Amino acid sequence: MSGPRRPSEAPPVPKAWGEPARATPPVQDSATDVVRWAVFSCVLVPVVLLWYGTSLAGAAGTALGLAAVTAVCRILLRQSERGAARLLAEERAPHRGHRHRAGTGTHRSGRHGGGNTPVG
Numbered sequence: 001m002s003g004p005r006r007p008s009e010a011p012p013v014p015k016a017w018g019e020p021a022r023a024t025p026p027v028q029d030s031a032t033d034v035v036r037w038a039v040f041s042c043v044l045v046p047v048v049l050l051w052y053g054t055s056l057a058g059a060a061g062t063a064l065g066l067a068a069v070t071a072v073c074r075i076l077l078r079q080s081e082r083g084a085a086r087l088l089a090e091e092r093a094p095h096r097g098h099r100h101r102a103g104t105g106t107h108r109s110g111r112h113g114g115g116n117t118p119v120g
Contacts, residue, residue: 031077038070 045066046059054062
C-alpha cells in the first residue's frame with residue numbers, strides 16, 4: 001500500500017501499445033499544429049464552396065487567398081518561435097566578464113566618488 005503522492009511527483013501518463021510510460025507528455029509544436037489546420041482549411045473551404053455552387057474560379061481564388069494567408073502566418077510564427085528561443089537562451093546563459101552591467105549605481109570601486117561628495 002502506497003501513501004499519498006507528493007506534489008513534486010507527476011502522475012505517469014497512460015501508455016499506448018508498445019510505448020513506455022512517461023512522467024510528462026511529449027512536447028508538441030503548436031505552430032506546426034496551427035499550420036496543419038490552416039492547410040486543412042485551404043483544402044476544405046474550396047471543396048465546400050464548390051459543393052454549395054460557387055464557381056470553380058471563385059473557389060480557386062479563395063484557395064489561393066487562404067494559402068497566401070497561411071504562408072504569411074507560418075513565416076510569422078517561425079520568426080516568433082526563433083525570437084522566443086533566442087530570448088530563452090540569453091536568459092539561461094551565464095553572464096561573465098567585467099563588462100556586464102547590473103544597473104546604474106552598482107559600481108562600488110573606492111576610486112570614484114559619488115555625485116554627492118563635496119569638493120574641497
